[in-house]
Amino acid sequence: MSQTSATLLNRLRQPGDDSAWKTLLDLYTPLLTSWLRRYSLQTSDVDDLVQEVLAVVVRELPRFEHNRQTGAFRSWLRNILVNRLREFWRDRRYRPTAGGSEVEALLEQLAKPDSDLSRLFDREHDQHVARRLLQLAEPQFTSGTWLAFRRHVLEGLPAEQVAAESGMSVNAVCIAKSRVLQRLRQESRELLD
Amino acid sequence: MNASPAAHPDAERLRAYGLGQLDADQASAIEVHVAACQTCCESLVTVPDDQLVSLLRSAVSSATEPDADARSTLPPSEKQAEAFREQATLVHPAKSTSDLEVPPELAEHPRYRIVELLGVGGMGVVYKAEHRLMERSVALKVIDRSLTNKPAMVERFRREVKAAGQLNHPNIVHSYDAEQVGDMHYLVMEFVAGTTLARVVEHEGPLPIERACDYVRQAALGLQKAAENGMVHRDIKPQNLMLTPNGQVKILDFGLARVASETVPSLAEGDLRQLAADEKSRESLTQIGSVMGTPDYMAPEQITNAHAADIRADIYSLGCTLYFLLTGRVPFPTKGVFDKLMAHTEQQPTPLAKWRPEVPIELARVVEKMMAKNPEKRYATPAEVAEALEPFTGSKKPARRRLWLIAAAAALFAVLILGGVMIYVQTDKGEFVIDAADDSVAVAAKGQTLKIIDQDSKREYQVKLGAQDMRSGKYKLVATELPGDKEISSDKETFDIVRGGKTRVTVSFRSKGSNNAVIKKFNPVDAKPIARDGVTAAESGWKIEAKEQRENIPLFEVKDPGVDDCTVLYKAKIKSADVKGRAYLVMWCRFPEGEAFSKGFGNAIRGTTDWAEYQIPFYLKKGEKPDLIKLQFTFEGSGTVWIKDIELVRAPLPPQGK
Numbered sequence: 001m002s003q004t005s006a007t008l009l010n011r012l013r014q015p016g017d018d019s020a021w022k023t024l025l026d027l028y029t030p031l032l033t034s035w036l037r038r039y040s041l042q043t044s045d046v047d048d049l050v051q052e053v054l055a056v057v058v059r060e061l062p063r064f065e066h067n068r069q070t071g072a073f074r075s076w077l078r079n080i081l082v083n084r085l086r087e088f089w090r091d092r093r094y095r096p097t098a099g100g101s102e103v104e105a106l107l108e109q110l111a112k113p114d115s116d117l118s119r120l121f122d123r124e125h126d127q128h129v130a131r132r133l134l135q136l137a138e139p140q141f142t143s144g145t146w147l148a149f150r151r152h153v154l155e156g157l158p159a160e161q162v163a164a165e166s167g168m169s170v171n172a173v174c175i176a177k178s179r180v181l182q183r184l185r186q187e188s189r190e191l192l193d
Numbered sequence: 194m195n196a197s198p199a200a201h202p203d204a205e206r207l208r209a210y211g212l213g214q215l216d217a218d219q220a221s222a223i224e225v226h227v228a229a230c231q232t233c234c235e236s237l238v239t240v241p242d243d244q245l246v247s248l249l250r251s252a253v254s255s256a257t258e259p260d261a262d263a264r265s266t267l268p269p270s271e272k273q274a275e276a277f278r279e280q281a282t283l284v285h286p287a288k289s290t291s292d293l294e295v296p297p298e299l300a301e302h303p304r305y306r307i308v309e310l311l312g313v314g315g316m317g318v319v320y321k322a323e324h325r326l327m328e329r330s331v332a333l334k335v336i337d338r339s340l341t342n343k344p345a346m347v348e349r350f351r352r353e354v355k356a357a358g359q360l361n362h363p364n365i366v367h368s369y370d371a372e373q374v375g376d377m378h379y380l381v382m383e384f385v386a387g388t389t390l391a392r393v394v395e396h397e398g399p400l401p402i403e404r405a406c407d408y409v410r411q412a413a414l415g416l417q418k419a420a421e422n423g424m425v426h427r428d429i430k431p432q433n434l435m436l437t438p439n440g441q442v443k444i445l446d447f448g449l450a451r452v453a454s455e456t457v458p459s460l461a462e463g464d465l466r467q468l469a470a471d472e473k474s475r476e477s478l479t480q481i482g483s484v485m486g487t488p489d490y491m492a493p494e495q496i497t498n499a500h501a502a503d504i505r506a507d508i509y510s511l512g513c514t515l516y517f518l519l520t521g522r523v524p525f526p527t528k529g530v531f532d533k534l535m536a537h538t539e540q541q542p543t544p545l546a547k548w549r550p551e552v553p554i555e556l557a558r559v560v561e562k563m564m565a566k567n568p569e570k571r572y573a574t575p576a577e578v579a580e581a582l583e584p585f586t587g588s589k590k591p592a593r594r595r596l597w598l599i600a601a602a603a604a605l606f607a608v609l610i611l612g613g614v615m616i617y618v619q620t621d622k623g624e625f626v627i628d629a630a631d632d633s634v635a636v637a638a639k640g641q642t643l644k645i646i647d648q649d650s651k652r653e654y655q656v657k658l659g660a661q662d663m664r665s666g667k668y669k670l671v672a673t674e675l676p677g678d679k680e681i682s683s684d685k686e687t688f689d690i691v692r693g694g695k696t697r698v699t700v701s702f703r704s705k706g707s708n709n710a711v712i713k714k715f716n717p718v719d720a721k722p723i724a725r726d727g728v729t730a731a732e733s734g735w736k737i738e739a740k741e742q743r744e745n746i747p748l749f750e751v752k753d754p755g756v757d758d759c760t761v762l763y764k765a766k767i768k769s770a771d772v773k774g775r776a777y778l779v780m781w782c783r784f785p786e787g788e789a790f791s792k793g794f795g796n797a798i799r800g801t802t803d804w805a806e807y808q809i810p811f812y813l814k815k816g817e818k819p820d821l822i823k824l825q826f827t828f829e830g831s832g833t834v835w836i837k838d839i840e841l842v843r844a845p846l847p848p849q850g851k
Binding site for chain 1: 210211212213215220224228231237238246249250251252253394395522
């Protein structure tokens with residue numbers, strides 16, 4: 001895997017890149033919030049926990065190394081989430097509304113990489129990150145390029161049809177696809193690999 | 194600018210370029226060439242999708258926040274449709290990127306054009322393809338070479354597939370043909386848009402009882418047809434059952450699974466445990482795993498004597514499948530092929546009731562009978578299974594009946610036995626809503642007082658109205674156990690009877706006037722849309738036009754709506770003309786403690802040229818108090834939309850646990 005300095009994770013590893021942090025928070029706050037809500041916690045606790053998890057991510061990221069197995073980052077993140085929840089649970093700050101054993105069972109499942117719950121986490125992680133990266137990438141391209149990419153790649157219309165409706169050449173549609181995919185691939189390196 | 198180097202990039206690099214896999218520098222060199230080269234352009238458009246492209250497409254088409262709340266705002270039919278907007282997947286997700294390349298024999302196939310990779314399974318790779326002349330979509334399954342390296346095997350395949358081709362049944366994926374290019378063998382099958390039941394469960398978790406039973410019943414009907422033609426499947430599992438967007442289940446891989454299962458050397462009859470010690474048997478156990486996937490659904494008799502196994506082995510596997518659909522777990526979640534096989538022959542699965550206490554005992558017995566270790570103790574035919582499951586499919590009555598009852602002001606109690614019924618008891622102050630999960634509860638009403646009789650525990654409760662919250666107008670409930678006046682619950686808005694860790698009955702009260710209060714109505718007389726362009730007053734509402742691209746058209750805002758801990762509905766009547774792409778009304782809620790964020794839900798308009806009514810709920814939990822609600826119309830394409838009777842309505846939250 002070639003090291004491209006511009007990937008999001010690499011920018012995060014450089015001290016002082018505020019925009020990279022903003023992007024990370026933007027990417028992960030909604031995802032973590034939705035996951036923590038499944039544990040029927042109070043809204044304020046959820047917000048605290050999300051911040052705590054992201055704080056650990058901030059602190060530990062320089063030591064995170066992608067082991068080249070698919071999904072290394074999301075597994076790492078999931079483990080942080082599980083550990084934080086376990087500590088929180090031990091602190092007894094949390095009064096369960098559902099049965100306590102149910103929460104423990106859910107945590108146990110989330111700790112296992114091959115459980116259904118973990119697979120759901122993985123899937124939602126990837127889809128969520130992909131969706132946000134798309135939103136972040138859109139303003140970086142001209143509207144014509146983006147339209148061609150959206151119609152051809154995201155909506156799956158044949159390149160010829162996209163070309164006909166937009167007045168571009170088929171070549172240009174293929175180039176638009178390659179350019180946007182190249183940018184997304186670069187930005188998502190390590191996050192989705 | 195027509196700098197076109199004579200040399201074309203080689204196929205591999207061109208493919209990598211097409212998918213954006215090259216570094217920016219390398220890519221720009223090829224880009225110059227591609228801009229002017231017709232030949233390269235033609236091969237670029239045939240580059241099949243890789244994992245990133247599939248992920249992106251499924252990410253935008255599922256279009257939900259990863260938020261459980263957001264998803265729950267979808268009505269069930271919408272939710273179901275949602276699951277199908279993801280990439281249709283026939284078997285397992287792709288193993289690795291190297292599997293994504295189309296074999297050259299297929300890429301240049303005279304009759305079929307490969308459209309995309311659908312999935313990779315133990316028995317081969319599946320592509321979606323289009324008939325070049327007939328423009329018909331088919332699925333092509335390229336059989337793994339390890340299964341076709343012996344001429345005798347190939348012969349068996351052809352015969353089985355031919356036999357399977359005779360099976361014309363709505364619950365079986367139809368195979369058209371077995372073909373050969375060079376030494377590559379593939380099947381041509383009916384293309385089914387949809388997803389496997391394994392994925393449905395992965396996506397949604399354990400299924401409601403009626404749906405699980407309906408799906409398995411449909412599969413049983415397909416199996417019955419096969420059994421009548423003297424065929425068995427041998428690999429029934431959720432991964433081999435496709436669900437189409439209109440709720441039809443279709444069995445995959447008929448014929449194929451059987452031949453594949455026979456490539457595995459059969460174990461000699463005898464004690465499995467002893468066999469496991471034997472090196473050779475261990476090896477064939479591992480082979481079962483590699484050819485058939487995990488043996489989570491395999492009948493005991495298939496392990497020791499695959500050839501002798503009959504349709505009842507499929508009934509066993511279907512029983513395991515039903516267990517999985519109901520619980521989200523395989524019956525024997527042990528690790529390792531050997532332990533799973535042992536479990537199928539020796540152990541009983543964890544009772545269904547442990548995971549799903551609401552599963553009726555009669556249904557648990559049906560599953561047990563399907564999964565009996567001894568084939569003779571199972572149902573003899575799939576038709577019997579279908580018949581046994583029919584009562585649980587909810588086909589005869591809607592899942593939840595609603596009953597209305599006017600509480601008598603007079604002295605008489607009306608007593609009703611509840612069973613999976615929502616009951617509304619109207620009083621002059623509002624209405625009680627009683628939601629009972631089982632049929633052992635009776636209810637009686639008099640004035641503002643309810644009597645609930647739990648016939649299982651023989652306990653009786655009285656529930657009456659307590660204090661009224663001045664702000665929300667909601668009443669608290671006071672519950673006492675009878676006889677005597679021991680107060681067991683007060684100052685809460687619901688009263689629950691919990692048994693065995695499950696809520697069996699929930700009583701709540703909706704007071705008159707405080708329910709479904711209109712927060713704001715918007716009509717052209719006194720409301721002005723925020724957007725100036727593209728929105729004009731028309732037909733007692735507005736006409737909104739979008740020419741192209743994505744457009745968010747802000748319509749209305751309500752500052753400090755004063756709502757929390759309730760459902761906010763946004764209602765509107767919408768019709769459209771020439772809408773290309775998706776168009777929908779969206780609600781945003783902004784919360785003071787956070788940045789503005791979107792949590793509303795788009796309800797896409799699909800070619801309705803007549804007024805259609807849209808009503809989308811949005812759940813606000815306690816403490817989630819928006820300081821601004823915004824309505825906007827979003828186009829992800831172009832077209833014209835008319836909208837009228839827009840209303841924001843406040844309604845109670847639905848009962849928990851649904």
